[in-house]
Amino acid sequence: MTDPENTVAVPGAPTEAVLDRDGLDELVRVLVRRGRTVIGPTVRDGAIVLDELESADALPYGWGVELEAGQYRVRRRADQAAFAHSAGPQSWKSFLHPERVRQWSAERRPDGVLSVRPEAPQSVSYAFLGVRPCDLRAIRILDRVMGGGRYRDPAYLSRRTGAFLIAVECTEPGATCFCVSMGTGPAADAGFDLALTEVVDAAGHRFLCRSGSPEGAAVLAELPRRDADEPTRAAAASAVSEAAERMGRSMPPVDLRTLMRDTLEAERWDDVTARCLSCGNCTMVCPTCFCTTTEDVTDLTGDHAERWRRWDSCYDLDFSLLHGGPVRATPRSRYRQWLTHKLGTWHDQFDSSGCVGCGRCIVWCPTGIDLTEEAHALHQEATRTESAP
Amino acid sequence: MTPQTGEPAGGGALDTLPAEHRGRLMALAHEAAFPSTTRIFEEGDEADRFWIIRSGTVALDVHVPGRGRTVVETIGRGALLGWSWLCPPRHWHLGAESRGPVLAWEFDAAAVRSLCAERPDLGLALVTVVAETIGDRLRATRTRLLDLYGPPGSPEGGAGP
Amino acid sequence: MTLAPLPYRVVDRRDETHDTVTLSLEPAGEALGPFAPGQFAMMYAFGVGEVPVSVSRIPDGQRLTHTVRAVGAVTRALWTLRTGAWVGMRGPFGTCWDLAAARGNDLLVIAGGIGIAPLRPAIDAVLAEPHGYGRLNVLAGARSPADLLYRNEFPTWERPFSTVTVDRPDDDWTGRVGVVTTLLGEAHFTPADTTALVCGPEVMMRATARDLIHRGVRPDRVQVSLERNMRCATGHCGHCQLGPLLLCRDGPVVGYDRAEPLLSVREL
Numbered sequence: 001m002t003d004p005e006n007t008v009a010v011p012g013a014p015t016e017a018v019l020d021r022d023g024l025d026e027l028v029r030v031l032v033r034r035g036r037t038v039i040g041p042t043v044r045d046g047a048i049v050l051d052e053l054e055s056a057d058a059l060p061y062g063w064g065v066e067l068e069a070g071q072y073r074v075r076r077r078a079d080q081a082a083f084a085h086s087a088g089p090q091s092w093k094s095f096l097h098p099e100r101v102r103q104w105s106a107e108r109r110p111d112g113v114l115s116v117r118p119e120a121p122q123s124v125s126y127a128f129l130g131v132r133p134c135d136l137r138a139i140r141i142l143d144r145v146m147g148g149g150r151y152r153d154p155a156y157l158s159r160r161t162g163a164f165l166i167a168v169e170c171t172e173p174g175a176t177c178f179c180v181s182m183g184t185g186p187a188a189d190a191g192f193d194l195a196l197t198e199v200v201d202a203a204g205h206r207f208l209c210r211s212g213s214p215e216g217a218a219v220l221a222e223l224p225r226r227d228a229d230e231p232t233r234a235a236a237a238s239a240v241s242e243a244a245e246r247m248g249r250s251m252p253p254v255d256l257r258t259l260m261r262d263t264l265e266a267e268r269w270d271d272v273t274a275r276c277l278s279c280g281n282c283t284m285v286c287p288t289c290f291c292t293t294t295e296d297v298t299d300l301t302g303d304h305a306e307r308w309r310r311w312d313s314c315y316d317l318d319f320s321l322l323h324g325g326p327v328r329a330t331p332r333s334r335y336r337q338w339l340t341h342k343l344g345t346w347h348d349q350f351d352s353s354g355c356v357g358c359g360r361c362i363v364w365c366p367t368g369i370d371l372t373e374e375a376h377a378l379h380q381e382a383t384r385t386e387s388a389p
Numbered sequence: 390m391t392p393q394t395g396e397p398a399g400g401g402a403l404d405t406l407p408a409e410h411r412g413r414l415m416a417l418a419h420e421a422a423f424p425s426t427t428r429i430f431e432e433g434d435e436a437d438r439f440w441i442i443r444s445g446t447v448a449l450d451v452h453v454p455g456r457g458r459t460v461v462e463t464i465g466r467g468a469l470l471g472w473s474w475l476c477p478p479r480h481w482h483l484g485a486e487s488r489g490p491v492l493a494w495e496f497d498a499a500a501v502r503s504l505c506a507e508r509p510d511l512g513l514a515l516v517t518v519v520a521e522t523i524g525d526r527l528r529a530t531r532t533r534l535l536d537l538y539g540p541p542g543s544p545e546g547g548a549g550p
Numbered sequence: 551m552t553l554a555p556l557p558y559r560v561v562d563r564r565d566e567t568h569d570t571v572t573l574s575l576e577p578a579g580e581a582l583g584p585f586a587p588g589q590f591a592m593m594y595a596f597g598v599g600e601v602p603v604s605v606s607r608i609p610d611g612q613r614l615t616h617t618v619r620a621v622g623a624v625t626r627a628l629w630t631l632r633t634g635a636w637v638g639m640r641g642p643f644g645t646c647w648d649l650a651a652a653r654g655n656d657l658l659v660i661a662g663g664i665g666i667a668p669l670r671p672a673i674d675a676v677l678a679e680p681h682g683y684g685r686l687n688v689l690a691g692a693r694s695p696a697d698l699l700y701r702n703e704f705p706t707w708e709r710p711f712s713t714v715t716v717d718r719p720d721d722d723w724t725g726r727v728g729v730v731t732t733l734l735g736e737a738h739f740t741p742a743d744t745t746a747l748v749c750g751p752e753v754m755m756r757a758t759a760r761d762l763i764h765r766g767v768r769p770d771r772v773q774v775s776l777e778r779n780m781r782c783a784t785g786h787c788g789h790c791q792l793g794p795l796l797l798c799r800d801g802p803v804v805g806y807d808r809a810e811p812l813l814s815v816r817e818l
Contacts, residue, residue: 104554106638108596113578114557114636150799151784154553264815291788294781298597305597312787319789321779323621333817341791348794446726460719462728466736488724528757529729533717537751538663538693540569540621 015217017225018232019196019207024082025056027166027194030222031127036164039095040129041088046074048088050095053129060085067174067248067359070368079200083130086174087358091287092128092139096163097146100310101155103294108303121158129166131192133185134177134356136167138287140191144350145290155309164215167192171239175248176359178372182251184356186243194220197236208236249359249372252379256353260344263378264336272374273332275367280313282361282369283338288354291319314338339371402441402469402518410511413504414496421495423487430471436479437498439471445491449483458484462526469522474498553784555594555638556580558614560631566699570619570664571629572606575637581612582639586646587671588747588775588803591616592783594638595627602780603628604668604802605642608675614639617667617699643783645803647672647773652745655771656684658737660730660758662691662750666699668775668802669749673707680709684744687737688712691730691750695723710738730754731761741766749775756813759806772806776813793818 019027031038032054041048042058048065051058059082066073067086077084106116131139139160146156170179170186179185188195193216197208208228211217252259283289293312298305312319315334320327328334346354355371362370403411421440423429430436432452446465450458461483464470470493473481479498505512562574582591585605593616594600601624607615620629631637649672657676661669676683688707692698694716704712713733715726726733730750744767748755755774762772776797781787783798790797793812795804812818 106555106596108636112634112636114596114638116554116557116638118554146786149785151786153784153786264818290786292781293787293789294600296597296599302597307600309782309787312781312789314788319779322777327778328817330817337791337818340793345791345794349791349796448727457721460723460727462732463715463726464728464732465726468732468735525732529732532729532753532757535753536693536717537754538691538697538717 014211014220014225016208016210016228017220017223018228019209019223019225021056021205023209023223023225024059024207026223027219028053028056028129030219031129031164034219036125036127038127038129039092041083041085043074047072048074048085050088050090050092056082059083059130064172065174067176067363068368069176069362069370070365072363080205081172081198081200083168083196083198084172084200086170086172086177087132087134087287087360087363089285089360089364091285091358091360092131092135093142093287093290095126095128096139096142096159097156097290098159100308103155103307103309106305106307108305119155121154124159125162125164126159127164127166129168131165131167132170132179132358133167133188134170134179134182134358135287136165136188136191137182137184137356138358139165141288141350141352141354141356142290144352145288148350164219165192165194167195167212169195169197169236169240171198171243173243173246173248174359174363176362176370177247177357178249178251178359179357180244180247180250181372182353182355182357187240192216197240199232199235199239201235203231203235206232208232249357249362249370251357251372252376254379256343256375257347259375259379259382260340263382264340266378266381268374268377268381269332269336271377272335272369273330275369276331276335277367278315278317278331278334279366280315281364281366282371283313283315284311285360285364286342287356287358287360288342289313293319314341339374342371343375401467402522404467405518405521406514410508410514413508413511414501414515415494417500417504418494418496421493423491423493425487425489427487427491429485429487429491430481432481432484434481436471436473436481438495439469439474439498439501440493440495442466442468442470443492443494446488447491448486448488450486451483458486462529463488469519472519472523474502475516475519553640555592555600555640556582558637558639560633560635560637561613563631563633566617567697569621569629570617570699572615572617573628573631573637574609575614575616575639577612577639578636582614582641584608585614585642585671587649587675588646588668589642589644590668590783590802591639591641591643592780593618593624593628594640595624595631596636596638598627599624600638600640600781601625601628602643602783602798604775606667606670608671617664619664640783643798645801647747647803648745648805649675651771652747653682654684655743655745656739657686658734658739658744658746658748658762658767659686659688660746660748660750661689662730662754662758663693663697664699665749665751665754665775666690669747670700670703672747677707677709684740685710685738686712687739689730689733689737690714691754692716694718695720695725711736729757731758734761734765742768745771745773747773752776752813759810763806769807769810770805773803774806774809775802776804776809777802 038053040053062080064077065085146153167188192212295308342354448460557578558575564572590602590604603616606617618628620626778790780790785799
């Protein structure tokens with residue numbers, strides 16, 4: 001696992017350099033040679049998705065996205081930028097915390113004795129290329145949820161441990177982005193092995209590359225590169241700081257945890273419920289939503305059983321089932337559970353917000369519900385209630 | 390009414406009354422002892438008395454044709470036995486029977502009502518105590534209506550885990 | 551191992567009522583760590599599924615005792631198990647009754663229905679150390695005399711007050727009739743120095759806690775055992791959330807000072 005504290009460079013290894021496209025090509029080759037399964041963005045089915053990359057050619061050079069509440073479109077860009085797009089329908093949780101995993105198998109022997117075999121740890125060694133700062137934070141949040149408590153989840157840890165993370169700072173935020181409000185981007189500060197900042201200007205198409213770990217520095221040392229120059233540094237820094245000014249969305253400037261705690265009975269929940277279909281899309285695309293349920297299956301003999309874990313959603317009626325029926329029977333209570341957990345009680349459970357400001361839930365909501373708009377409305381209602389006589 | 394040894398502190402229904410009110414009421418009380426399975430009153434009879442139970446248990450029952458006497462609630466130490474004396478038509482709604490030996494303070498309802506008429510402040514305090522008892526029993530009854538310990542969900546649903 | 555169940559064999563089954571059984575289990579090999587009163591295990595019925603079940607007695611050694619009421623597919627499968635059958639067990643999970651905080655206090659153990667099961671190990675622990683605590687009161691409510699659990703054990707708990715009350719008496723019932731809170735007026739306790747352990751349906755626990763606090767028991771000394779849907783018991787599945795709490799981790803036993811604001815929000 002990337003150790004954010006361990007940023008001391010290997011002696012002689014570069015900590016900063018400039019790469020061209022051939023440097024990126026070589027980066028993928030080097031990682032594959034090192035036995036890594038490289039996952040990164042690529043264009044497929046009218047979207048920029050995350051998939052295994054055989055080479056850097058598969059990166060979405062020249063593609064951008066147009067985002068709005070309930071809308072997602074890829075579009076051609078005038079330039080050949082590889083990372084001038086924001087979050088797509090998937091996130092890295094699809095790889096670290098897959099939709100469906102087998103947890104163990106059990107046999108009932110002829111004499112009736114039960115034997116249980118835990119699932120062998122996954123042997124995959126991932127490299128994630130193009131991790132946005134918001135998603136980098138999402139991985140850190142999942143680390144805490146799945147691996148930071150009393151019980152550590154082996155399925156997650158076997159995929160996460162040793163994963164090589166290549167962050168790409170954000171220079172082209174979408175209309176639904178609000179990482180600045182959540183304090184997660186657009187710059188990448190720590191928690192990566194390598195961080196890239198893409199620069200496309202009169203001086204050419206290049207990537208400022210920084211190492212954040214000894215392994216990152218070692219990989220960088222193998223790439224064709226040139227020393228980082230001041231104009232590239234300045235162009236990269238201004239592209240990131242300008243991105244911070246172009247966030248399409250923002251959260252109300254209040255303590256969201258307190259806001260969520262104190263507005264559980266707000267009228268706004270009725271308003272949003274009139275629009276919410278309880279489809280659970282927001283939970284599927286959210287890079288931190290981790291909830292799962294279990295499935296117990298047997299084969300036809302009835303003597304071989306397996307426990308599978310699959311993603312679940314708090315919008316599902318069965319999610320809160322208790323004896324006679326669901327605790328959260330109304331869509332109102334289920335939307336409230338999702339939002340107050342994400343922005344509020346996550347702090348109590350896992351010491352941080354569960355939201356990283358990626359905007360996926362806004363984009364992929366079929367009715368365009370925007371959590372930033374809901375938070376603003378809750379804040380306004382709370383303010384009105386306070387000032388009322 | 391000073392709690393006797395073995396009587397729980399704060400258990401008596403009249404304990405929340407101001408000392409002066411309690412003293413005036415207790416002056417009207419006399420001790421009553423009911424051996425086991427004594428019928429203390431019967432449904433439909435005139436409700437001319439009430440009791441504060443000092444020890445033992447009293448069962449309140451209803452006569453159900455074909456089933457006989459059916460116990461609907463039991464009350465114990467400290468409880469007020471009887472409130473039908475307060476409001477017309479002043480007939481008992483239930484029957485009452487001692488379960489084992491019962492010691493109680495017995496009050497003559499007419500005398501208490503005259504005291505209340507004479508001392509409206511005491512009357513209000515006493516009615517509040519009685520209302521509290523009625524409220525407690527109503528809440529308890531409503532809780533039992535929920536059948537909380539019954540089988541969850543429908544028999545076919547198998548709703549539990 | 552917390553994810554894969556360990557095999558345990560049913561070495562004894564005792565039918566408590568028409569739908570409730572107490573199973574005694576012994577491990578095939580490796581055993582689960584020691585349980586504390588109030589904690590629970592995940593019990594796996596082969597091929598059917600897994601349910602959380604509190605430990606209902608903590609014998610010496612490696613044996614586990616759980617009382618199961620058949621209310622759904624998994625609990626019905628567990629309920630049908632005969633001696634010699636095998637189950638999978640994970641645990642121990644969750645918080646326990648805080649008996650350390652109750653030392654020197656009068657104790658009210660208040661149960662509704664099958665809620666007596668998670669409380670029985672706490673009663674055992676108090677009885678094993680009679681000088682560690684003040685007066686012990688056990689108050690239990692049940693639907694009918696036929697639904698009473700551990701009926702034979704009540705006489706051994708009489709120190710100084712132990713009473714069962716039922717909602718629906720039969721003709722032979724000579725005990726108390728009514729909700730469990732009606733017994734509070736007769737229990738022996740000094741409210742300011744009392745700890746209450748309460749387990750039963752949520753409505754019963756709320757009514758009981760309100761009554762106790764009204765009588766002067768400190769809200770943080772009213773410990774309740776809460777229940778929500780539970781899938782993993784290791785804090786990873788998200789099902790058992792009650793506001794800020796993950797009940798598999800922060801519960802099931804929670805002080806009423808924390809539980810009250812959460813239970814008062816509908817559908818939280």
